[in-house]
Amino acid sequence: MLKVLKSGLFTTIQDAGRFGYLNKGVPVAGFMDTASAHKVNQLLENTIDSAVMEITMTGPILEFDNPTFICIGGAKHSVALNNDYIENFKVYKVSPGDILSFGKLEKGFRSYLAIKNGFKTDVILGSRSMYAPVTPRSHLEDNQTIAYESCEVFSPKIDELKVDSFLDSKVLTVSKGPEYGLLDDRRLEVLFFQNFTIANENDRMAYQLVEHIVGHKVSMLTSATLPGTVQLTPSGKIMILMKDGQTTGGYPRIFQLSDKAISILAQKKFGDIISFRLV
Template sequence: MSITVVRPGLLSTVQDLGRYRFQKYGVVPGGAMDTGAARAANVLVGNEGHEAVLEITLAGAELLIDKDIILAICGADLSVKAAGERLPLWRPALIRAGSIIKFGACQSGCRSYLAIAGGFDVPVVMGSRSTYLRGAIGGYQGRALKSGDVLSAQAPGLLSERIKSLLSGGLNGGFAVPHWHASHFAIADSLADPIIRAMPGSHFELFTEDSQQALFRQTYQIAVQSDRMGYRLEGAQKLALASPQELLSEAVANGTVQLPSDGNPIVLLSDRQTTGGYPRIAQVATVDIPVFAQLKPGDRFRFEAITQQEAERLYLNSERDMQMLKAAIALKINGAN
C-alpha cells in the first residue's frame, strides 16, 4: 500500500512521538506537536500510539490512495474530504482505492494528524521516524513532503485488519466510517481565549513582582515569528528581571517558557534546542502542550498558575483517558458481530 502526495500543502511532515535519549549530544527530540491527537489517530486505526503519522499544518495537502486503507484524522479541523465528500474526524475510516484525501480551509486548530493502519514506513533514525527539518534527518528524506512523494505503509496488525473487515460492509461510496468517534483530545477548537496552565519556572523569583503577576494576568498573542521550535508571545506588558543576571545554559523541556532580553516570552516546543541560557519564568503543564500546539499565529490565550502536584494529577488523568480510549476501541472491535 502506498500514498502519493499530489500536493503537500503549507507544511506536511512525517512525525512520531519524538527522538529521545540523544539530547546530551545536542540532538533535538522533535516529534508531533500535538501528541494527544497523534496518539489518538494511531489508536483509532489499531496501531500502537508511537507509530509514524503525517502532521499537516493549516491547509492544502492532497493525497492519492492506491489501495483500500484504514486511516484516521485527528487534531485540527482542516475541512477534510475523501472522494469529494466531507470526511468525519476522530474515527477510523475505510477509504476506497483511487480516492483523493483533500485538506481544505482551516476551521479550527492548526495541525491535523493522519494515521494509517500499520504506520508510515520511513527509516528509523536514532530511535525515531520523526522529521527534524533544520537537521535534515528522519521522516521522508529528512524534509517536508513534496508533490510526487510516495509514502509506504508497514504491515497492519490484527486489530487494524479487524477494523477494516468490520467497515468493509458499509463501503458504498468513497469511504465508510463507524457511528462512534473518540473525544477531541486536548484541542481548543471552541475557545476564543484558551487557558494554558503553567507552573512558575526555576527562575521565577528572579523577576520583578509586577512581572510575576503580569505573566498570569495579561492576555498573550502568538507572534508571526513562531514555528515548531518555539512560539514567541506578544503581550501588553513586557516582563523584566529584578536585576541583571548571568545564567548558565541548562537543559530545557517541551513547554519551557524563556524570557529573552526584549521582555517577550518564548514557549519552547517540539523542535526546541537542547539547552538554553535565558531565564525560565514558567513551565507549561504537559497536559496543555497539545492545546498550545493547536494555536496559530494571531491566536490569543492566557496563562493560569498551577502547582506541580496539580500538573502531575492532570497528566495522569490524561494518560488514563488514553488508556480508556484504547480499551473502548478494543471492546467495540473485538465485541462486534
C-alpha cells in the first residue's frame, strides 16, 4: 500500500478516462496532460492507460509499504526520495518505508507519478479516474492509502528519457468548431494575433481567459461539448473546457483544441500566456 502522509493541493488518481457516458452527463475525466502521463507509463512498461497520480501545483508526501518502481514526469517539482533529489522521466526503485516528497514547483503546473503496473484503485464505470460524484472522493486526502502491486525486480528497456518539454510552449493549435462561422474578421484578428492570459478561474473543469473579445447575441440550443472545446459567451469571455468539463453547453463552440494543445494548456496556471493557431 501507498500511504498519503500529506495530500497536497489537489492530488488525484487518473487514467485514460471514462468513455461511453457523455450522453449521461458523465465527463471523460482522465489525464489532463496526456503526453506526460503516457511517457511515464511507457518508461515503466505499463499500458499507457494505467492509473497514475496527478499532482497539481503543491505536491504530496507519500510512504511506500512495498517495493516497486516509479517514474515522475510533467511539471518540474523539487522531488526527493528519502531526501535525495530525483529527476523527471527516469525510473527509480523504491523500498518499503521509503518517503517521496514533492517540494517547490519550478515550472509547469501538473506532475504525474507512475508506479509499476499502475495504481489499483476501484474501477467505476470503466475507469479509475477520480471525479465526484461518480467516485466517492474528488481528490486524495491525508492518511488515505492506495493499493499497488509489489514489484521486486524490473529491468526497463529504457530507464530514462530526454523529453522535449513543452512546459514553455504558449501556442495552442485549434481546429474550427461548429460555430466558427460566427467569428467575423474583427474577432478573428484578435483571436489569432493577440496573446491571452490564463485567468484565476482554471481547474480540471475549464480554463477561462482574462481578455475578452467582442461578444455576440447568438441564441442556440444546448449542444454536445468535449474536452478542449472553446466556447465564447455573449459577453465575449473565452472558456476552454477540460477533462472534467460539462458534456453539453449553450455557448457557441468556436474552436476545438488538439490533444497536444490540451496537454500544453494543462501545464498553465494563473497569469501564464497562451495564443491560438488554426490548423
